[in-house]
Amino acid sequence: MSKFAVILPAAGQSTRCRVKRMKKPFAELNRRPVWVRSTELFINRDDVAQTIIVISPEDREWFKEKFRPNLAFMDIEIVDGGAERADSIQNALARVKSDIDFVAVHDAARPLMVEEWVDDVFRTAIKTGAAMPAVPVTSTVKRVNDKNEIVETVPRENLWLAQTPQVFRRELLLEAYAKRNGLIATDDAQLVEAIGHTVTVVEGSPMNIKITTGEDFKIASSLIEALPKKDPLRSLHPFQDDPGDQWR
Ligand SMILES: Nc1ccn([C@@H]2O[C@H](COP(=O)(O)OP(=O)(O)OP(=O)(O)O)[C@@H](O)[C@H]2O)c(=O)n1
Ligand SMILES: C[C@](O)(CO)[C@H](O)COP(=O)(O)O
Numbered sequence: 001m002s003k004f005a006v007i008l009p010a011a012g013q014s015t016r017c018r019v020k021r022m023k024k025p026f027a028e029l030n031r032r033p034v035w036v037r038s039t040e041l042f043i044n045r046d047d048v049a050q051t052i053i054v055i056s057p058e059d060r061e062w063f064k065e066k067f068r069p070n071l072a073f074m075d076i077e078i079v080d081g082g083a084e085r086a087d088s089i090q091n092a093l094a095r096v097k098s099d100i101d102f103v104a105v106h107d108a109a110r111p112l113m114v115e116e117w118v119d120d121v122f123r124t125a126i127k128t129g130a131a132m133p134a135v136p137v138t139s140t141v142k143r144v145n146d147k148n149e150i151v152e153t154v155p156r157e158n159l160w161l162a163q164t165p166q167v168f169r170r171e172l173l174l175e176a177y178a179k180r181n182g183l184i185a186t187d188d189a190q191l192v193e194a195i196g197h198t199v200t201v202v203e204g205s206p207m208n209i210k211i212t213t214g215e216d217f218k219i220a221s222s223l224i225e226a227l228p229k230k231d232p233l234r235s236l237h238p239f240q241d242d243p244g245d246q247w248r
Contacts, residue, residue: 004102005050007054009054010035011055012109029217030224035114038113039074075113124202129168130198132167
């Protein structure tokens with residue numbers, strides 16, 4: 001069985017969204033912290049051998065104290081975040097063990113992923129070396145200037161919205177970050193593309209939203225009940241190399 005490390009970036013400043021003055025990964029979504037929802041998806045998987053959460057240095061001691069009960073039951077490493085998301089990932093990547101085959105990077109601010117969707121991305125990454133979920137753009141796309149005037153209608157054919165977890169062979173992601181040269185990439189796939197490696201998209205679900213604003217909390221709260229329920233028999237047979245399932 002391939003061994004995966006999971007990196008959960010949770011070190012952002014959450015400038016677009018504070019809930020009771022708390023940064024979004026630490027706020028509660030339907031009575032459970034966002035970061036816990038995002039982490040528990042991975043921490044109990046048989047194929048996940050290492051879990052790292054990235055926390056801003058300013059939050060580190062507070063985080064360890066506030067979530068001591070949760071952390072007590074999780075074999076999870078806390079790494080300091082950086083100024084940009086890519087800096088945070090780079091810090092965590094340096095701690096990934098050498099016997100890890102694949103690295104999955106999943107925004108702690110995306111608490112609505114479900115197990116079978118993760119299986120699909122993991123399975124595709126095993127086959128291709130690099131995979132990520134995305135959803136096709138379904139609305140018309142406009143480019144707008146700073147006066148809110150439309151300057152262009154962007155052709156939306158073959159445009160997809162990237163999501164996470166983004167999953168890469170460990171050596172590939174290490175090479176991509178080693179050649180980053182300070183590029184402020186907004187996702188990890190961009191760095192892998194930049195070194196010429198194909199990244200395969202797995203069609204995802206629009207329900208796998210990233211909590212960015214307060215409105216997203218309301219959307220996420222209502223979506224939780226709509227998520228596919230976990231198949232109780234699924235965990236008895238972790239995925240093998242069966243044909244890639246389509247997202248339900
Ligand atoms: N320097 C950073 C920036 C972002 N993130 C994490 O990357 C994910 C996606 O980033 P985003 O949604 O942009 O979060 P913030 O940067 O906190 O949001 P904002 O831009 O509103 O400050 C989040 O889980 C965030 O905590 C991180 O670990 N380190
Ligand atoms: C990684 C990501 O979630 C893919 O859509 C997105 O790029 C994160 O961007 P952010 O500005 O750091 O939220």
